[in-house]
Amino acid sequence: MWCGRTRALLRMSGLWPTGVLGRRPLNCSAASLAGSNSPRCWNCGGLGGPLRGDRFFCPQCRALQPPDPTRDYFSLMDCNRSFRVDTAKLQHRYQQLQRLIHPDFFSQRSQTEKDFSEKHSTLVNDAYKTLLAPLSRGLYLLKLCGIEIPEGTDYEVDSQFLMEIMEINEKLAEAQGETAMKEMESIVRAKQKELTDNVSRAFERGTSFIS
Numbered sequence: 001m002w003c004g005r006t007r008a009l010l011r012m013s014g015l016w017p018t019g020v021l022g023r024r025p026l027n028c029s030a031a032s033l034a035g036s037n038s039p040r041c042w043n044c045g046g047l048g049g050p051l052r053g054d055r056f057f058c059p060q061c062r063a064l065q066p067p068d069p070t071r072d073y074f075s076l077m078d079c080n081r082s083f084r085v086d087t088a089k090l091q092h093r094y095q096q097l098q099r100l101i102h103p104d105f106f107s108q109r110s111q112t113e114k115d116f117s118e119k120h121s122t123l124v125n126d127a128y129k130t131l132l133a134p135l136s137r138g139l140y141l142l143k144l145c146g147i148e149i150p151e152g153t154d155y156e157v158d159s160q161f162l163m164e165i166m167e168i169n170e171k172l173a174e175a176q177g178e179t180a181m182k183e184m185e186s187i188v189r190a191k192q193k194e195l196t197d198n199v200s201r202a203f204e205r206g207t208s209f210i211s
Contacts, residue, residue, distance in 0.1 A: 041065065042112065056101055056120065064106065064113040067120055072144060073127035083138055083203040085131055094128040134196055141203065 040047055043063035057064055074081040078093050099105075101120040106113050130136045139149065168188065175181050 064101070064116045066116050067123050073130055073140060076124065076127050077131055079131060081141070083141060083200045085137060087132060090128065090131055094124065097124045138199060
């Protein structure tokens, strides 16, 4: 019953919240995720805003354009739509974007561009925080595929794994000294990695790991 174990330890480790999901295919249709045609620039009327890729500015007048409402966090942060994310690359992308659209660089620009800069910066911050943490990344990935988590519900976990959690908690309470604490930390981290890998493989198979 690795499904139940995965859910329980993810919650214990801060990777999974209370909630139940039914088994559903992770089928993100291209039609549901497709963007719309780019409208004209708000400043000069030229074609190009909001723009795809890293072209946040109108190619004609160089005015900052509004955020693209159809663009998801993975696209914005130049990441593959996957549970596995290169966090070093993610951080580099975050810094790159903030150097490009941070409000500090628009203090002498029009009020419209100041407002757009604030929106871009907030969006980049939200995207970075969401994709950085395994829990929020997984929940966002599920959301993109039309799977929502009902709050305030619980699930059944096999008694053997519940006993395992209780034993870990007891050992933590009884741990004396730094060496014992580090040993317990290593055990928990190993369990966390094992179950996070299970979650990642489930996403890669294209099906929910929640039974």
